[in-house]
Amino acid sequence: MMTGSFPMNGGYGTYSYAKNSQYQREASNVVKEMINKAITEKFDVKNKIATSRTIRIADLGCSVGPNTFIAMQNVIAVVEKKYYSQVLPSEKLEFQVFFNDHISNDFNTLFTSLPVDRQYFVTGVPGSFYELLFPSSSLHFVHSAYALHWLSKVPEKLLDKNSPAWNKGKIHYIGASDEVRNAYAAQFEKDMENFLNARSKEIIAGGMMVLIMVGLLDDFQPSETSTGVTFNFLESSLMDMVNGGLINGAQVDLFNFPIYVACPKEMTMLI
Template identity: 40%
Template structure:
C-alpha cells in the first residue's frame, strides 16, 4: 500500500483525468484479486488517497464524484468469500465483480482510471507448449518447473511471460483513460541470481522431486508427471523493464525492488510452508492428476524434505523479492 500512497499524489494530475459528465465516476480495478483482504485494502487506499487530493479542490464536478471498485479474477474464483468476509458494509464506493482472464479485455473502452494487481502477473496464461514436446530441445522431462532446466526451457518460459505481459498491458491500454495509472506488484528474482538460489525456485523444485518419488513408487504414473508443468514465471528486473518498454501505451513512472521476510520468520515450521504452497497449487495438481494423486501424501513428503532443505535451515542464504511498478497510460496523441 505504501507504493500507492507515495506514487499517486506525485503521478496523478486530477485536473486532466478524464471524467464522465454530468455524473463523474472514477473506476478502480483489481486484476487477480483472489479471495484475500489485500485487494480490498488496495482499493480503499486508492479511494482514500483520491479523497484527500480532491478535498481542497473547489470545482463543482468533484463534489458529486462517485467511485466504483471492480474486483476481477478467473470465473472459478470464490467471489462470495471475498465479498462476504472482507468487503466492508460501510464504504464510499460501489463494488462489482468482473470474472475473466486479465490477459484479455474485461471492461469497456476508456472506462478505467486506476488498475491494481498484486502477486498475480507471474501466473502465465498457459504452460509453454514446447516444454511438453519430447522431440523439442525445450522438453522439460520430469521437472515441473524451469529451475535447473536446460536453457531452452528457461527461454520458453521467458518468452511466454513476455507474450502474456504484452496481452495484459494491451488489454489495459484499451480499457484505461488517458493518464490512468497501473500499480503492480510482480514477484521476481534478482538479476544474476540463479532460480535454484531463491526460496520460490527451491521449494517448487522440491515439490517436483516429491512427485517423481511417487511416480517411482508406482503411486502415480510417470507420464502424468512428465506432462505436468507449473504455469509460473518470475522475471528479473531487467527482463520486466524490457517487456514493459516494448509496449507503446505506458510510461514507467517508477520501479522498485522489495525484499521480503526471511523464510524462518514468515513460515516458522515446514508444515506452515507446506500449507501455504498447498493452498496455491492444490487446484492445479488435482485438475491434472485427478484421483490418482494423494494430496495429503504429497505435501507430507514435501514437509519432510523442507525440514532438511538448505533454504529452510539457512534462509539467510536465499533471497525472495518482488517489484513494485507504477505505469501511466500515455495521452492518446502520444500513440498516434
C-alpha cells in the first residue's frame, strides 16, 4: 500500500513541532487520568508479562517530542505502580519503548532530546502505522495520540477530473460536496481497518491499546469547528492568491488536506 508522508516539522526552530505542540500536550493531560484508570483496572500485569519481565510499549506517530516522552513516562509509572503493588515488589521490571513515525520523521531530534533520566530502552521504528510494524504478539501496550486523523493518502477520487468527487477550488471536505466527504470517509474507513488489523496481530492477548484522537460530536457540522474555520480561511487565502495571479489555480485544485475527523458513531461502527 502506497502511503503519503506527512511528518511534523523537525528540529527546534520557530515553526518546529517541538515548539508548537503545547495544544496537543494540554489535550493529552485532559485524558491522563482516564488512561491511568484504564491501566489500573484492566491491564493484566500478573499473566501477560514474559518471563524476562520486560514490558514492550509502542507510541505510534511519536513525532519528535517532548509530548511522546511525557506520555511514555506516565504509562510506565502507572504500570510499575500496579505491578509492584500486586505482584512481586522485589522483581524489577524492564521497559522497552518503540518510537514510531514516518520514515521522513526527524528521528535525529527525537533521539538527541531523549530524557537523560529515562528508565527504559529505546528503539526507533520508521514506517506507516497503517501497516504491520512489529512481530506477532510482541507488544504489551500501544499508545497513539493525535495522529490517526491523518489519512494514509489523499483520496484518489479527489484528483480525478472526471470523478464526482473532483474537489476543484477546495482543499478539504469541509464545505465541499457529499461526494468529496464520502471519499474522505471511505479512505478513513480503509485506513482504520488496516490499522486495527495490524495491531490485532502485534498486541499480545490481553494487551492494551490507547488511542487519543481528534473527534467530532455526532451530527455536528465540521464547518462549525475551529479546524473547519481554519481550513476555510486558508482556502479563501489561496483562492485570493489565485485571483491575484500569485499561484496557479491548478495547484489549488490538486491540493487537499489528508485529514479526516471522525465522530463516535463512525468509530463504534469501524471497531
